[in-house]
Amino acid sequence: MTAALVLGGMGLALAALLSLARRLLASREADTADEIVNAIDALLPQSQCAQCGYPGCRPYAQAVADGERLDLCPPGGPETVIKLKSLLGRESETETVAEPPGQVARIVAKDCIGCALCLDACPVDAIVGAPTYLHAVIEEHCTGCELCLPPCPVDCIELVACPTN
């Protein structure tokens, strides 16, 4: 009889402790999820190129945290895949990515008609210009994402190898 009471009491006390702990730690869980996304985001090249199918690096980081494949980032290359694998403990996955090209966009001045369409396409505001004025790419800020190529009506944007890093 005493034994049943003691054990039952202990069970109740521990259950109360557990439910309390769960309530206290629930808010932390959301923080941790955010931290994981941040950690993934920090490993991505931040070219914002959307080649992964997501509208930027952070959305892809969110998707990776939710279980998306790790090999969708061409600018990151194999190095990023290796780092993501070790961060997430998903070493067993066998994915291959080609080496990133390391490029920046350059506007061919004699062909540019100043249409300003590429300005809106650049995810990092690396193109300066205004309608009817010549545009130029700020190489320092260009991530080589190629998003400015499709909107250009005269195909005056070329990709050149990255100047010495």
Next chain:
Amino acid sequence: MSDELGAEDAEFTPLPPEAGAAAVIERIEAAGIVGMGGGAYPTARKIREAIAADADWVIGNGMASEPGVTADATLLRDHADEVRTGLDIVARCTGAAHTALAVPIDSDVRGGTPVGLSYPAGDEKRLVAHLTGREVPATGYASDVGVLVLNVSTLFAIHDAVIRGRALRQRIVTVAGTDRWVAIGTPLADLPLPGAATEGYRVQGELTGRDVASDAAVAPSTFSVEVPRPTSWACIRCGWCASACPEGLAPERLHRAFEADAADAAVFDCIECGACTAACPSQLDLVNEFRAIKTRMRREQLAREQAERARQRSAARTERLARAAHERDRQRAERMEKPRQW
């Protein structure tokens, strides 16, 4: 050892002793003089920076850059007077109150200051601390504490340019253990080296130097040329490198970081003296491994900074677009509420 080449030719008229600092520095620049202790930093610029920093010390560095490289010792033996004149010229230019010609402790060069430091005594930071008592910051230069350090070959070239009106066209090079006057620009393949090195040469010393292609030539900063080191074997973890390291590093751990393509911040404390290379029984080219780690870590740091800039710019753009869209919606809602005024 052959003597100087073409001693009678002169490109410039010799400067008179009363020539001002500006004229002397201009001459040093015109003569094409750069740091001949390996740095290849333009000497005229270095002197101008020292003047701007109010340097009060000028040190001639005659300490051997590494054991086995005797070019500086030979120059001091044969041309100590010219080197000292070069030092005086620089001291007059900068207005420095103190000068010293640092020579090894066993050297009997007249006017030299024997320095009783063990290898790597030619290390600028050690030399400055020993002679002036000033500590050069870990990431800084001697000029940060008001000291101008010039290699003795550079001082000799300054003497030649100012007193004899000669441009920098030759220097003493330790060619496989023998010191020779060599014209700058000489293909390494034309130097009298034992055996033909088809895979390239080792310049700047066996321990701290680097391998260059077989079509390389003698540069103003080339003080040593030899045939490359023999092949190396795997690390046996004997730990001799750690005992040899003057900076108290564990080169063996850095070697493993190199093999694993890993980063190790300790590598930036390496002064590249090559003491570990000398100690290594497996003959590993440790210094060049550590240089490779430094280069890779700096490149990765740049990539991280670039990524962070791109992330911030992208975030700023997203926010700007959202603000613009919000403003558009607000104006539309305002228009809808107000009846039209005809």
